[in-house]
Amino acid sequence: MTRAHLALPVGLFVGLGAVAPLLVLFVFSVFVVDDFELKPAFSPRAWIELVTTPSYLFLIGKAALSGAVAALTTSLLGYPLALALARLPPAWKGVGLVVLLTPLYTGEIVRIYAWRLVLGSEGLVNAALLASGTVAQPVKWLLFSPFTTALALTYNNLPFMALALWVAIERVDRRLIEAARDLGARPLQAFLKVTLPLTAPGLAAGVFAVFALAAGEMLSPSLLGGTSGQTAMAMIDNLFGTAFDWPMASALALGLLACLFGVGAALAFAASRFAGARA
Amino acid sequence: MSRAVLTLYALFLYLPIVVVALFSFNDSELMAFPLAGFTLRWYSALAGNAAFLHGFVTSFLIAQPVGVLGAAFGLAAALAVTSEHMRWRLGFAALVMIPFLVPKSVLSIAQAMLMSRVGLPRGALALILAQTLVVIPFTTALIAAVLVRLDKKLEEAARDLGATPWQSFRLVLLPQIKPALSGAYSVGVILSLGDLTISMFLAGRTQPLSLMVASEFRRELRPDLNAMQVVVLALTAVVLAVSEVYRRRRARVRRGRSVAAAAAVVEAVQ
Numbered sequence: 001m002t003r004a005h006l007a008l009p010v011g012l013f014v015g016l017g018a019v020a021p022l023l024v025l026f027v028f029s030v031f032v033v034d035d036f037e038l039k040p041a042f043s044p045r046a047w048i049e050l051v052t053t054p055s056y057l058f059l060i061g062k063a064a065l066s067g068a069v070a071a072l073t074t075s076l077l078g079y080p081l082a083l084a085l086a087r088l089p090p091a092w093k094g095v096g097l098v099v100l101l102t103p104l105y106t107g108e109i110v111r112i113y114a115w116r117l118v119l120g121s122e123g124l125v126n127a128a129l130l131a132s133g134t135v136a137q138p139v140k141w142l143l144f145s146p147f148t149t150a151l152a153l154t155y156n157n158l159p160f161m162a163l164a165l166w167v168a169i170e171r172v173d174r175r176l177i178e179a180a181r182d183l184g185a186r187p188l189q190a191f192l193k194v195t196l197p198l199t200a201p202g203l204a205a206g207v208f209a210v211f212a213l214a215a216g217e218m219l220s221p222s223l224l225g226g227t228s229g230q231t232a233m234a235m236i237d238n239l240f241g242t243a244f245d246w247p248m249a250s251a252l253a254l255g256l257l258a259c260l261f262g263v264g265a266a267l268a269f270a271a272s273r274f275a276g277a278r279a
Numbered sequence: 280m281s282r283a284v285l286t287l288y289a290l291f292l293y294l295p296i297v298v299v300a301l302f303s304f305n306d307s308e309l310m311a312f313p314l315a316g317f318t319l320r321w322y323s324a325l326a327g328n329a330a331f332l333h334g335f336v337t338s339f340l341i342a343q344p345v346g347v348l349g350a351a352f353g354l355a356a357a358l359a360v361t362s363e364h365m366r367w368r369l370g371f372a373a374l375v376m377i378p379f380l381v382p383k384s385v386l387s388i389a390q391a392m393l394m395s396r397v398g399l400p401r402g403a404l405a406l407i408l409a410q411t412l413v414v415i416p417f418t419t420a421l422i423a424a425v426l427v428r429l430d431k432k433l434e435e436a437a438r439d440l441g442a443t444p445w446q447s448f449r450l451v452l453l454p455q456i457k458p459a460l461s462g463a464y465s466v467g468v469i470l471s472l473g474d475l476t477i478s479m480f481l482a483g484r485t486q487p488l489s490l491m492v493a494s495e496f497r498r499e500l501r502p503d504l505n506a507m508q509v510v511v512l513a514l515t516a517v518v519l520a521v522s523e524v525y526r527r528r529r530a531r532v533r534r535g536r537s538v539a540a541a542a543a544v545v546e547a548v549q
Contacts, residue, residue, distance in 0.1 A: 002362060002364045002444075003358045003359060003361075003362035003364065003365075003444075004359050004362040004364040004365040004366070005359070006355040006356070006358045006359040006362075007355075007356070007359035007360070007365065007371050009352075009355055010352050010355050010356040010359065010375065010415070011371065011374060013352060013412070013415075014374055014375060014377060014378065014412065014415065015374070017378075017390070017408060017409070017412045018377050018378050018381065018386060018412055019374070019377065020393065021386065021389035021390045021392070021393045022381065022385075022386070022389055024389065024392070024393045024396075025389050025392075028392060028396075038396070077288075080284055080288075081284070081285075081288050083281070084281035084282075084284040084285050084288075085285070087281045088281075088285075096285070098519070098523065099289060099292075100292075102516075102519065103292045103293065103296070105469045105470070105473060105515055105519070106295075106296060106473065106512060106515070107472065107473030107474070107475065107489055107511065108473060108474070108475045108476065108489070109473075109475050109489050109492050109493050110295075110296075110299065110473070110508045110511065110512065111295060113299065113492075113500070113504070113508065114295030114296060114298055114299045114508075115295055116500060117295070117298045117299060117302060117310060117500070117505075118294060118295055118298050120310075122309075122310070122311030123298075123311075124294075124298055127311075127313065155291070155292075155295075158292070159292075209379075209380065212380045212381075212382070213380075213382075215382075216381070216382020216383070216384065216385065217382070218382070218384045218476065219475060219476060233382065233384045233385070236384070236385065236388060237384065237388065240388050240391070240392065246392060249388065249392075250389075250392070253385045253388065253389065256382075256385065257381065257382075257385060260382070261380075
């Protein structure tokens with residue numbers, strides 16, 4: 001009996017609570033619905049429908065696209081933030097961590113609600129633009145557009161990316177960067193040739209997590225994206241609740257998961273290669 | 280330079296929260312700039328709102344067991360993953376991360392389908408267990424990060440002096456990780472209070488605050504909802520602040536404590 005045995009209760013709980021329901025989706029996906037009752041069968045109907053219905057494939061592709069956009073924007077925004085955090089004096093790093101993570105604790109609904117106040121026609125951004133005379137009419141595309149979805153997904157996931165990059169940057173030997181600078185590299189060159197390749201694993205981890213999290217979000221797109229906010233998630237919810245087509249809901253959910261982990265892993269690999277290739 | 284960068288990012292990350300707070304004190308039905316003046320009437324409207332108070336109590340009561348269970352499972356998982364004897368370390372870590380990486384809505388729908396198929400009721404218990412599951416990756420990472428930094432020699436010394444595994448855990452390890460445990464508890468409470476997705480699918484007839492707010496403001500934005508959000512944020516901040524103060528106080532006495540604990544072990548086994 002060692003500490004390692006404590007893995008058993010946790011494994012059991014996660015297994016029963018998360019893995020079993022996901023595996024049962026495979027079973028449900030081949031069942032048939034007859035007269036509003038789910039009956040055991042071995043029918044490939046839902047899977048055939050999944051790969052032949054353009055709107056399902058479109059929604060899965062859209063999930064992958066919004067995940068990829070969020071992974072890209074959070075990496076671009078995350079590096080300057082993580083570099084600045086890594087340069088904080090040690091005593092301030094704890095404060096930096098709290099300030100970085102506190103926005104994660106605001107409830108999902110608070111965040112969505114707040115964006116409506118910031119980006120609406122009479123919101124903060126439009127008020128500032130109108131008052132400064134930059135625009136004559138309120139900018140409409142700020143709210144209920146694909147831009148809003150991308151902004152919300154970036155906001156929701158930036159702390160995760162910044163944290164992954166920050167941890168990776170802390171592990172880089174400061175002397176390597178100093179050596180590069182001493183040998184005449186400009187700051188950007190030192191970043192591209194030294195910091196970026198050495199933090200490639202952190203970047204890959206961040207890309208994978210942000211991609212999976214952003215591609216699987218349902219609430220932000222549907223409550224902020226307007227007519228563009230239809231997601232695979234909302235479709236699954238609809239098939240599960242209103243339409244009572246559990247086989248189709250299961251097949252779509254599994255298709256989405258496969259896409260998330262497949263594309264996520266590919267992107268993470270690409271990110272580590274891209275960053276590593278510059279060494 | 281990096282100070283300016285951090286300020287910009289803080290502005291971005293806190294802008295939405297500040298705007299909600301501003302409008303909660305704004306003396307107008309319309310949520311539009313420019314602001315109309317200071318008022319507390321949205322807060323007094325809130326105090327008389329029985330449905331809000333009921334929703335808040337429900338959310339609070341659900342968050343407590345989520346905090347405790349999340350910390351307990353996180354502790355067990357962190358102890359296992361940092362143990363030298365752990366085989367399949369990577370596989371176990373990946374298993375624990377599943378609830379973080381699988382979209383919450385897919386997970387909740389899958390759980391709802393399985394539960395209704397085998398005849399388990401949705402409601403407070405289902406909600407508590409499902410939220411605990413989603414909290415475990417966070418609490419495990421938090422506690423494991425502290426465990427890997429501990430001085431292994433203290434525990435080895437306790438074992439060399441004849442302490443049983445349970446004694447060395449309770450007297451040497453536990454005093455050192457109490458701050459991390461209280462942090463894990465507050466992360467669980469906070470994530471539970473903020474959750475909407477899981478509640479949508481598993482709450483059954485239970486009505487936590489987030490569900491009430493979601494159904495209210497799908498129709499329209501109202502100023503008293505701002506006040507409600509500020510109250511929820513303020514309570515979240517209190518939970519954070521209390522656990523941070525506790526953590527700092529423990530961190531200061533930790534060194535002294537672990538020496539005292541080692542002495543206690545020596546005494547206990549003699």
